Amino acid sequence: MTHRIVVLGGGTGGTMVANRLRRRYGEDEATIAVVDRDDRHVYQPGLVFLPFGLTDSDEIVRPRQRQLRGGIDFHQSEVEHVDIEEDEVVLEDGTTLQYDVLVVATGVVLQPEETEGLTGPGWNERMFTFYDIAGAEQLARALDSFDGGRVVVNLVDMPIKCPVAPLEFAFLADAYFSERHLRDKVELTYVTPLDGAFTKPVASERLAGLLSDKRIELVTEFAAGEVDGERGRLVSWDEREVPFDLLVTVPLHGGAAYVGRSEGLGDDLGFVPTNQRTLQSLAKANIFAIGDATNIPTSKAGSVAHFEGEVLEDNVARFLEDRELSTAYDGHANCFIETGFGKALLIDFNYEQEPVPGHFPTAIGLPLLKESRLNHLGKLMFQWLYWHVLLPGRDIPGISAEMPESGKRSQPEPV
Ligand SMILES: Cc1cc2nc3c(=O)[nH]c(=O)nc-3n(C[C@H](O)[C@H](O)[C@H](O)COP(=O)(O)OP(=O)(O)OC[C@H]3O[C@@H](n4cnc5c(N)ncnc54)[C@H](O)[C@@H]3O)c2cc1C
Numbered sequence: 001m002t003h004r005i006v007v008l009g010g011g012t013g014g015t016m017v018a019n020r021l022r023r024r025y026g027e028d029e030a031t032i033a034v035v036d037r038d039d040r041h042v043y044q045p046g047l048v049f050l051p052f053g054l055t056d057s058d059e060i061v062r063p064r065q066r067q068l069r070g071g072i073d074f075h076q077s078e079v080e081h082v083d084i085e086e087d088e089v090v091l092e093d094g095t096t097l098q099y100d101v102l103v104v105a106t107g108v109v110l111q112p113e114e115t116e117g118l119t120g121p122g123w124n125e126r127m128f129t130f131y132d133i134a135g136a137e138q139l140a141r142a143l144d145s146f147d148g149g150r151v152v153v154n155l156v157d158m159p160i161k162c163p164v165a166p167l168e169f170a171f172l173a174d175a176y177f178s179e180r181h182l183r184d185k186v187e188l189t190y191v192t193p194l195d196g197a198f199t200k201p202v203a204s205e206r207l208a209g210l211l212s213d214k215r216i217e218l219v220t221e222f223a224a225g226e227v228d229g230e231r232g233r234l235v236s237w238d239e240r241e242v243p244f245d246l247l248v249t250v251p252l253h254g255g256a257a258y259v260g261r262s263e264g265l266g267d268d269l270g271f272v273p274t275n276q277r278t279l280q281s282l283a284k285a286n287i288f289a290i291g292d293a294t295n296i297p298t299s300k301a302g303s304v305a306h307f308e309g310e311v312l313e314d315n316v317a318r319f320l321e322d323r324e325l326s327t328a329y330d331g332h333a334n335c336f337i338e339t340g341f342g343k344a345l346l347i348d349f350n351y352e353q354e355p356v357p358g359h360f361p362t363a364i365g366l367p368l369l370k371e372s373r374l375n376h377l378g379k380l381m382f383q384w385l386y387w388h389v390l391l392p393g394r395d396i397p398g399i400s401a402e403m404p405e406s407g408k409r410s411q412p413e414p415v
Pocket of ligand 1: 008009010012013014035037038043044077078105108130131132162165256258291293300302303304305334335
């Protein structure tokens with residue numbers, strides 16, 4: 001019998017999983033279809049560099065279909081809905097795809113319109129997001145002509161993709177204005193709804209220290225409720241105000257809209273309730289989910305999709321063979337944090353282990369939670385690995401879904 005596997009979303013997680021499954025199964029054993037609305041695959045970590053002219057769109061966008069192995073059917077269309085009772089996906093172009101296994105990998109949608117005033121007067125003139133290509137390009141032009149004033153970086157609420165990306169933006173802005181000899185004319189402020197610079201205590205303390213070293217003011221527990229683009233004011237629900245000349249926002253995130261139209265598939269925010277160890281959805285046994293589309297309590301990050309992909313591939317095979325699923329996904333996440341001036345930090349953690357100092361992946365390796373040039377080079381090299389190793393569904397020797405423990409210092413040294 002030929003298995004029918006349908007993957008919704010041809011981004012980081014969907015492409016990786018489709019390619020891994022294509023390697024595992026011959027074409028007579030399984031048909032694999034991938035659905036995506038467009039044919040532009042964006043290397044999203046590059047969006048942090050784009051506003052500062054450190055990369056450009058040509059370097060970080062590639063044709064989506066070309067990242068898929070031969071023998072994978074690519075459907076370019078919006079997903080209209082999934083009928084989980086009938087095991088079928090209906091596409092906006094009228095196609096119906098029936099499946100034995102469905103993998104949901106449609107990521108998140110940005111919802112700037114959900115914050116009052118954010119997409120009103122001033123949107124893409126003095127208020128920007130770098131979380132998509134169009135926004136990052138517009139912000140690059142605005143930064144180019146900015147010659148001083150108050151720059152505010154704000155994340156409206158969690159969850160967001162890559163929770164360290166707004167911090168990276170703030171650090172790179174410090175370096176950018178310094179290199180343009182404008183730093184003394186720019187007040188940089190980082191405004192977050194969290195009670196510190198980051199979600200995890202040890203990393204949060206380190207990152208708050210770096211913000212302070214770089215003269216970036218940290219405003220915490222600020223739940224942004226409104227943006228007044230005419231007056232240049234970010235206003236919280238408890239009526240605190242932060243003034244800005246240029247606002248860089250990370251808007252609210254939700255799940256893909258079709259999830260809400262697919263009865264029984266998602267939660268109120270459009271994310272797919274998913275078993276955090278097996279990656280099987282709670283909606284139905286033949287539906288799995290990966291990456292930003294899930295509701296699991298780890299970071300929404302490409303590294304997470306990569307580690308999940310290994311377990312998910314195995315579990316799709318186990319499901320099709322009627323075997324018990326593996327519970328191997330431990331929440332492993334790994335992120336380089338660019339800090340400007342050619343340096344970066346690295347954090348590595350899972351559901352139980354918060355980011356701590358030490359080295360990765362073993363006692364000899366990249367320094368954890370410490371600025372270094374080596375980590376910056378690692379971040380730059382990662383783009384090559386992304387296109388040539390991760391997306392094609394290959395393994396990186398020595399780095400796997402299971403978080404390595406040997407290089408970590410369980411007792412963090414004092415900051
Ligand atoms: C600025 C920025 C910096 C980042 N930096 C890092 C980093 O340094 N390290 C890291 O690990 N991660 C980073 N990330 C996060 C990382 O890019 C994402 O977590 C990762 O891409 C998630 O993969 P995914 O497959 O879940 O979603 P995506 O890669 O976003 O793919 C989802 C796909 O689904 C498609 N889709 C959605 N809805 C529909 C629909 N209705 N019909 C058809 N197609 C649809 C979309 O077109 C898209 O191609 C960053 C993200 C951003 C925005």
